[in-house]
Amino acid sequence: MTDQPDPGETTTATAPAATARVLLTLAHPALERSRANRALAKAAKGLAGVTFHDLYETYPDFAIDIETEQATLVAHGVVALQFPLYWYSTPALLKEWFDLVWLHGFAYGLDGNALAGKRLFVACTTGGAAKAYHAHGYNRFSMDDFLRPLEQTAYLCGMVWETPFVVHGAALKDDAELKAEAGRYRARIASLLTAPADAELGA
Numbered sequence: 153m154t155d156q157p158d159p160g161e162t163t164t165a166t167a168p169a170a171t172a173r174v175l176l177t178l179a180h181p182a183l184e185r186s187r188a189n190r191a192l193a194k195a196a197k198g199l200a201g202v203t204f205h206d207l208y209e210t211y212p213d214f215a216i217d218i219e220t221e222q223a224t225l226v227a228h229g230v231v232a233l234q235f236p237l238y239w240y241s242t243p244a245l246l247k248e249w250f251d252l253v254w255l256h257g258f259a260y261g262l263d264g265n266a267l268a269g270k271r272l273f274v275a276c277t278t279g280g281a282a283k284a285y286h287a288h289g290y291n292r293f294s295m296d297d298f299l300r301p302l303e304q305t306a307y308l309c310g311m312v313w314e315t316p317f318v319v320h321g322a323a324l325k326d327d328a329e330l331k332a333e334a335g336r337y338r339a340r341i342a343s344l345l346t347a348p349a350d351a352e353l354g355a
């Protein structure tokens with residue numbers, strides 16, 4: 153046990169924005185079997201200004217290098233997270249990355265303002281169809297509801313929450329549909345690169 157306070161107990165000060173480069177952090181435990189995330193990543197990773205970071209490839213043993221990850225976060229203005237929805241949440245390594253890297257005194261807390269002013273962007277694929285993510289659908293809640301923990305994490309850390317990019321019914325999409333989604337995704341990432349710097353301060 154550590155003596156770190158619960159994130160919910162503290163507030164975060166704001167700091168100047170960093171440079172507007174996108175850190176595209178991909179978390180997929182079996183990318184070789186992926187269709188959707190592979191197509192999305194392929195479309196976005198070649199963009200100038202995008203740093204591609206495959207978490208499962210970098211840390212197959214979950215031994216996350218905390219200092220390197222924190223330095224990488226600091227060096228980017230936009231933190232983009234791309235993952236398949238697993239049990240209404242993130243894959244395990246992405247959660248571990250938050251638990252180990254987004255620490256008190258770094259990401260939140262009185263002196264924890266390293267991420268303040270940056271933008272957090274989530275791109276997520278789901279097996280369930282869009283109509284399932286509805287009060288009257290079999291998943292009963294909206295995607296916004298399931299992404300609320302990430303949205304609140306952004307808020308706690310003084311970050312700007314970007315509208316998420318979601319691909320529903322990923323398994324049922326044919327190659328042409330996935331290609332169209334990948335094109336939309338590339339355009340969205342490109343728009344994050346070109347947005348005015350003051351957007352990173354939430355102005």
Ligand SMILES: Cc1cc2nc3c(=O)[nH]c(=O)nc-3n(C[C@H](O)[C@H](O)[C@H](O)COP(=O)(O)O)c2cc1C
Pocket residue numbers: 180185186187188189190235236237238239240241277278279280281322323
């Ligand atoms: C362990 C596991 C849990 C999953 N949980 C969900 C879920 O909660 N909701 C959902 O819509 N799809 C769920 N799926 C389906 C995946 O989200 C879907 O297969 C993935 O987004 C497709 O992307 P890919 O082609 O990149 O793998 C789950 C799949 C696995 C393997």
